[in-house]
Amino acid sequence: MTLSVLEKLNVWTEALAYTKEVFxxxxxxxxxxxxxxxxxxxxxxxxxPLYVAQGKGAYSSHEFSERLSRAREALYKTITxxxxxxxxxxxxxxxxxxxxxxSTKLAARISALLYAVNQRSTRNQSQPPxxxxxxxxxxxxxxxxx
Numbered sequence: 001m002t003l004s005v006l007e008k009l010n011v012w013t014e015a016l017a018y019t020k021e022v023f024x025x026x027x028x029x030x031x032x033x034x035x036x037x038x039x040x041x042x043x044x045x046x047x048x049p050l051y052v053a054q055g056k057g058a059y060s061s062h063e064f065s066e067r068l069s070r071a072r073e074a075l076y077k078t079i080t081x082x083x084x085x086x087x088x089x090x091x092x093x094x095x096x097x098x099x100x101x102x103s104t105k106l107a108a109r110i111s112a113l114l115y116a117v118n119q120r121s122t123r124n125q126s127q128p129p130x131x132x133x134x135x136x137x138x139x140x141x142x143x144x145x146x
Contacts, residue, residue: 033088
């Protein structure tokens with residue numbers, strides 16, 4: 001898989017932009033917030049585009065779906081840590097509104113892609129194998145006639 005394949009995946013590029021915003025947000029935090037929260041926040045935000053990329057490189061729709069679910073989980077973890085930092089800090093940094101809007105938009109995009117992947121997977125599973133079932137039935141019929 002090449003980089004251009006990932007760049008065409010809008011969710012991945014949006015997740016990268018989101019990760020950068022989270023990293024910028026961590027720079028605005030005061031020292032009241034422990035380095036542990038800052039590190040966890042950075043790790044969780046970085047997991048979002050990483051899981052999307054892993055899913056895109058998966059061999060099956062099921063694996064892609066699992067990775068997208070993990071990306072969404074990492075996003076919700078990021079949002080929770082941001083809210084925790086906000087409580088610890090006692091104030092809302094100016095870029096928190098933008099970050100909140102990006103979180104909501106990204107969660108919706110990941111969920112939509114996850115839904116589409118699951119629908120495609122379900123549709124593929126409900127269709128009979130092309131040609132194989134007919135050939136087997138014909139073979140059984142011919143075998144029974146002789």
